Amino acid sequence: MSKKTTIYDIAKALDITAATVSRALNNNPKISDTTRELVLQKAAEMNYEQNKLAQALKSGKSYNVGVIVPRVDSNFFGSVIRGIEEELNPQGYHVIICQSYEDPKTEGKKIDTLLNAQVDGVLVSTTSNSKKEPLKRILAKNIPLIFFDRRKDMQGVSSVVINDFEGAYKATKHLIDEGCTKIAHLSGNFSLEIFRERFSGYKQAIIDAGLPFNEDWVIKTKSNRTDGIEATKTLLQLNPRPDAIFSASDFAALGAIQEIRAQKLNIPQDISVVGFSNEPFTKFMELPISTIDQSPFEMGKMAAKVFLEQSNNESHVKMEKKVVLDPQLIIRNSSLKTQVLTP
Amino acid sequence: MSKKTTIYDIAKALDITAATVSRALNNNPKISDTTRELVLQKAAEMNYEQNKLAQALKSGKSYNVGVIVPRVDSNFFGSVIRGIEEELNPQGYHVIICQSYEDPKTEGKKIDTLLNAQVDGVLVSTTSNSKKEPLKRILAKNIPLIFFDRRKDMQGVSSVVINDFEGAYKATKHLIDEGCTKIAHLSGNFSLEIFRERFSGYKQAIIDAGLPFNEDWVIKTKSNRTDGIEATKTLLQLNPRPDAIFSASDFAALGAIQEIRAQKLNIPQDISVVGFSNEPFTKFMELPISTIDQSPFEMGKMAAKVFLEQSNNESHVKMEKKVVLDPQLIIRNSSLKTQVLTP
């Protein structure tokens, strides 16, 4: 392996100084076209490649941003990350991925190692009970911190989320429009704002429609199939029995559907179901599931854009920007009584 | 914001020299326990945090590894990345994610920027026609290069893949065991080794069973639903009609199933279907799809382990390690004629 060539090597070869080489390479105006050409040519010839590390140390800018998500192997976060990467890479930034595994302690650790690594920004989707201290350490260093999807109430931190209230409202309203009057709700962990909001949207839609709100019809579940099944078992024993289920998660909705069918009830005739997240499988089912799309890809791009803005903002005034994306209701056969969709 | 504290700051505070501080912080044996304690305490007190960038520049080790995948928003690659991250993070490495979008040119660019960023290793799942030059540039720098899932034939490069031949063979054999004799194959892009291997495995299983191999029953498709539908339309017009379809992709298998049902044929009675990849949706379908699991998580962990080995290998002997994971056949109702599975 040939040792890597530095600007000194090419300076020596051209009998000029390293500073000049640097200038040529960085399109510094204070340099003659001829020497610039010379340097560029020689650089190419010698297979010169800039050591970003040295540049980073010197400039204090690493061109790395850290992204912390609970997990990367989920459709939602995968898509968000794709959006982030797609937006940041053309700007010369690299994306460092970290997983918190929903654990606040791990999250804190990852934040610290990212900080050590001198990242230029941190984008995070928080865990259900993130500690603020590590997050504050980011701010203390004047490094842009952006929340996406799951935020925490912190001054000076921008966030990109969807309007979970609105999404839930739309879903519930849709069920009401389809003639449902006894709408149950599979809710999530209330320590996460997103689930509180979805619950509120659900409740508000019911109240706005003049329907009675029934505590018994709200069941907390984890976002998985088995919890959806269990909760639905409970719901189906109720009297009167709900005629619709709005689930705050697609996976729980899937469980609901399976349980409903196991009990030989018809969807959507007997019970309509709407999920949340637009997981890929909801579209592929034989009975496609109505759901709320969170546009994760756009969320990622938007989070990246907000970071870039913040990053380029020279002034030391902390700006706090809240971007709220509009969720989209996707109506499929699991909730469509009034007409049949053509696939 | 207080300026970040360096080893000089803490040296000054203790009236010793930076070198000593560095030694204390790095558990260098040549230092007295007392001063070490003193330094550690002061460091904590002053909120000292090591600047990995400076360390990286000095040591030549960035503790960053680059991972290049066609896309990050797929279950398979998401899981692989999770495995990689899970294995590498405890060792102090950060994972930088790049997407090639299946484009060899983009792939080359990402490789170069990763190289500039001084990554300590590159793990890549190649595109269908990756150029070797950028990949060689990695090797030329003596940086470990590991292929996973999609490899390229290159000397001195380790790889972690599954045995695609075996997977396809198992799937086809299973269909034969179930009594199918006219087995069609939805194949993928032959410029990717994985699809060539799957085809070979399919063909071999048929030959080994003494069944006739029929060219017409092999159709090239992209890994998506619509291509699966189109190909299946063609297959169903054939005479004799195939009684099974082994698809090299779950998405194409899904399309096949939808088309078969659209034509009022029964699965698996009339036609059995087996996919490939164990995408999450295959399990959730009302008619769960038999498929081949590629254990992406293990693949990621293994790729990371191979990197670590290679990285710690002091000798300049290039080692080439090939890890081949065993694919697992997952039998579900789309191909199970002989008995009914309890879910």
Next chain:
DNA sequence: CTGTTAGCGCATTCAC
């Protein structure tokens, strides 16, 4: 326009 000097923060010689 170009050369000189200095420093980003750290770890590693070499002395003592």
Next chain:
DNA sequence: GTGAATGCGCTAACAG
């Protein structure tokens, strides 16, 4: 054991 000096590779300030 500890201090002094040096360099990783690059860029910026200041001269000229």
